[in-house]
Amino acid sequence: MSAWLETVKWNADGLVPAIAQETGSGTVLTQAWMNRDALERTAATREAHYWSRSRGRLWRKGEASGHVQRVREIRLDCDHDSILLIVEQSGGIACHTGRHHCFYKRLEEGAWLEVEPVLKDPKTIYGK
């Protein structure tokens, strides 16, 4: 195991939060989770890999949708328990709902309002 991977303070489940931010626009696209393997593969391939907690397996972002994240930078925070990726988002769509990014609900007077448009029908993205 490489020393730089050991620097990361993995939680009890062996994971850390990983934020993907789009280069250029600066949009915070997604927050997912990484384990050692995901981070190592991300660094080696320069494509974002995450650990899917729901599916219990490694997941290359965009493997089904084609909406891969090409990684420009990998950043670590001051206390070594959070990762920030600077990425190019292919297709301009990071969210499985077909939106540009996942943070499309905004708190307005005690309710979560959807404030961003669906750019592409998920049925089209996933061929269902």
Add this chain to the structure above:
Amino acid sequence: MSAWLETVKWNADGLVPAIAQETGSGTVLTQAWMNRDALERTAATREAHYWSRSRGRLWRKGEASGHVQRVREIRLDCDHDSILLIVEQSGGIACHTGRHHCFYKRLEEGAWLEVEPVLKDPKTIYGK
């Protein structure tokens, strides 16, 4: 308890990751954690509150340093388990190391390099 707080999928410890992004610059400043109380107070006061896992208590960002985060927007992601705050960072310093933000280490050829300057000596910030 308000319905909007119940929409959030709190983890087994009653927490979710909370990302703070600076308005204007778009810089991802910090990734911290919120519990229900922290989110409720953040919404009520429009100042970022987090749950400090190390101190085991609620924490108003900037309570010691003066580097508070005024909250412009509170966003929730598609699967309801991650929060994004759009903030004004007072003092232009979000990190306890005296840097603009916490993600100042960048992976370069298998090592984490510090790539951003200390803007203010932490001893001055915290009066130690």
